[in-house]
Amino acid sequence: MVTTQWTYDHVVLTPADPDGTGLVFLAGAKVDPLAYADKLSGIAAAGTTVVIVRPVLNFAIAEFRPLEAFTSLAPTVEQWFVGGHSLGGVKACQYAGDPAVSGLVLFASYCAGDESGLGKPVLSLSGENDGLSTPAKIDASRDALPSDTVFVQLPGAAHAQFGDYGLQPGDGTATTTDAVVRSQITAAVTDLIRTSAAPD
Template sequence: MPPKRRRRVLRWIFGILGGLVIAAVVGILVWSQVGVMAAEPEPLAAVRTDDRITITDDSAGIVMAPSAGESDVGLVFIPGAKVDPWGYAATLSGLVADDEMTVVITKPWLNLAFFDLRGLSSFTDLAPGVTTWMVGGHSLGGVRSCQLAADADALVLFASYCATDVSSTDLPVLSLSGSEDGLSTPEKIAEARHLLPADAEMVEIPGASHASFGAYGPQAGDGTPTATAADVDAIITEQIGDLAAQLR
């Protein structure tokens, strides 16, 4: 092939490849912003008006702290894929109001935890007075939290499981799942159990579905919950509160 023709062919190939890359990037950007599940207005309003909770809205995350003063234990919580971070405020509010913990709900890049490459300190720095940190997350956010667990004092999974092997660590682990979860099903939770330490605490909440771990409405592909949001929230608060007490 003559050199000029070869250069034209190469330019044509690189042009097509470049166009495909640009199209893929644009497609991901658009997809990440479409269909984001918003927080339910009433539960969120109740949190915003709770005088026991002080809320700070930062570009990196939502900080919920006890109004009574600084807390010594905190939770960095990573939302599930395409779920508004505010959709977890009501579910986690009991940890702040009742157990005097600080909760930082992260704002993942592109609404997807896997695209967020920030380390744990990007979020713990939002509450410098806290000395002991749990990291956890819901669904895909839980998978990401396993990757950050080495920098934390404990790991909490919300309807999620690890893809990272933390079984050889001495990290305290609490796994909260739902019996009616149609996405992170009990079978999937069991299949990934070997990636957690042998003494990890596995708690299946009767009647809870995948979306029961937030307040953002029903989710496609999920099971039908038979437990009320109040009952699920109470169990979450109790279980994590017990873990916090052990860390103090």
């Protein structure tokens, strides 16, 4: 069971049995944080507290708040990961260097700078049919990420399927279901967190 609490600025998914890990996730441009609640709820059900953030002006590049503004929403979390979708992922890359962060998760996104020396686990999830963060763009971003980054391409997935906000201009045509994408997201992100989390 997952408890969902939200305001205009954020959504917090709290597991029934939290394990001390947390994920700060930044929404894509002009996307409501609630649009990611279902796709990320499986991660929360597995024990990770998820804080979904609406960036300043709904545009992650304009975000100026420190990471602590978001982690403070779940003060019992002991180990944090950061992530984001599309432009939200670009901003998450900037937060990833924070000493409080244990890993980075990118949804149909890539880093604008060179994070190859980050020294932390990175997971890059992308969609085979993404018309915006295309497979070619994701492939071109590899050198900016650590050499041991885990790249997972979701078969048949489009850009907008990383959330639930409808069709997006310029996107490709999805040939898989939202339920399948949700399951794949849950499995990949949960695996990264479990293998990267500090032992008790």
